[in-house]
Amino acid sequence: MVNNQNTTSDATGLFRARLLLVIASILWSASGFFTRWLQTTFENGTGPEIHPLQMAFFRVLFAAFGIGLFVRSNEIKFAKPMLFTSISFAVMNALFVSALAMGSAANAILLQYTSLVWCVLFSVFWLQEKPDLRAIQAVFPALIGIVIIVVGGWHAGEGVVILIALGSGLTYAFVLTGIRAMHDISPAWITFCNLIMAAIVLLPFVITMPFPTIYQLLILLMFGVFQLGLPYLMTAKSLKVISAQEAGILTLLEPVLSPIWAYLIAPEKDAPILTTWVGGGLLLAALFWRYYPVKNRG
Numbered sequence: 001m002v003n004n005q006n007t008t009s010d011a012t013g014l015f016r017a018r019l020l021l022v023i024a025s026i027l028w029s030a031s032g033f034f035t036r037w038l039q040t041t042f043e044n045g046t047g048p049e050i051h052p053l054q055m056a057f058f059r060v061l062f063a064a065f066g067i068g069l070f071v072r073s074n075e076i077k078f079a080k081p082m083l084f085t086s087i088s089f090a091v092m093n094a095l096f097v098s099a100l101a102m103g104s105a106a107n108a109i110l111l112q113y114t115s116l117v118w119c120v121l122f123s124v125f126w127l128q129e130k131p132d133l134r135a136i137q138a139v140f141p142a143l144i145g146i147v148i149i150v151v152g153g154w155h156a157g158e159g160v161v162i163l164i165a166l167g168s169g170l171t172y173a174f175v176l177t178g179i180r181a182m183h184d185i186s187p188a189w190i191t192f193c194n195l196i197m198a199a200i201v202l203l204p205f206v207i208t209m210p211f212p213t214i215y216q217l218l219i220l221l222m223f224g225v226f227q228l229g230l231p232y233l234m235t236a237k238s239l240k241v242i243s244a245q246e247a248g249i250l251t252l253l254e255p256v257l258s259p260i261w262a263y264l265i266a267p268e269k270d271a272p273i274l275t276t277w278v279g280g281g282l283l284l285a286a287l288f289w290r291y292y293p294v295k296n297r298g
Helices: 002-028 031-043 052-068 080-102 105-112 115-125 133-155 159-181 187-206 214-238 244-250 253-265 274-291
Strands: none
Touching: 002 214, 002 244, 002 253, 031 080, 031 214, 031 253, 052 080, 052 187, 052 214, 080 105, 080 159, 080 187, 105 159, 115 133, 115 159, 115 244, 133 244, 133 274, 159 187, 159 214, 159 244, 187 214
């Protein structure tokens, strides 16, 4: 009876962790939407031009303020991996937003998911977790999709953007794996430290830039709290239960949705090219393969 209860409890916890990641992926997928929204405020004359690093700064600053409300005083403690994870997050944030603003949202977001490969490798060889056979198999169609996107984007003149986006993928994997390694640290506290460190790192670069208007700050507030802070808190909670390998696969839902939101607000800039469609389709196939039900799959 006890074993049945434990099994049911474990299954419920696993379902909740996966659901949190699905919701987080949907919220993350709005990054291109908010970026293009901010850019249109300058084009429409409703505020100064927002530099990509400025977007990255206010995004993490407002997210940190929001997550800080969930941190309790007894949860505040430090561990060595926190510094590594916080620095990785700061670099990832700057690289990702820069790639998003400089190139097409589709390529920037899809290429961040090269982190999938790194997550599988780091989970097995760094954290010594049991290899997830389905996740490893899913890496292959995802890799083919990424290569197709890289080749197509390079020929479209986005070589620099692609390199930046690939860097964001590596540092994103560092973040997910680092969070997974800190089982005894509060998810809210880890998320807050990552966000505030990213803001501190970016402050010297943005302090002399023109200050956004109230309207732009409201967009940045929503960008930070709902698109970044809340989903990262959900991800940190889910990584207490599931492996970084599975998290890397499950969050592939984001790059499938992201280009759609960006296209809706700026179709002239974010219309996906053929290679993006093909590559994105392969990423979706990888996600499908990992979760396609197989009898007695464990």
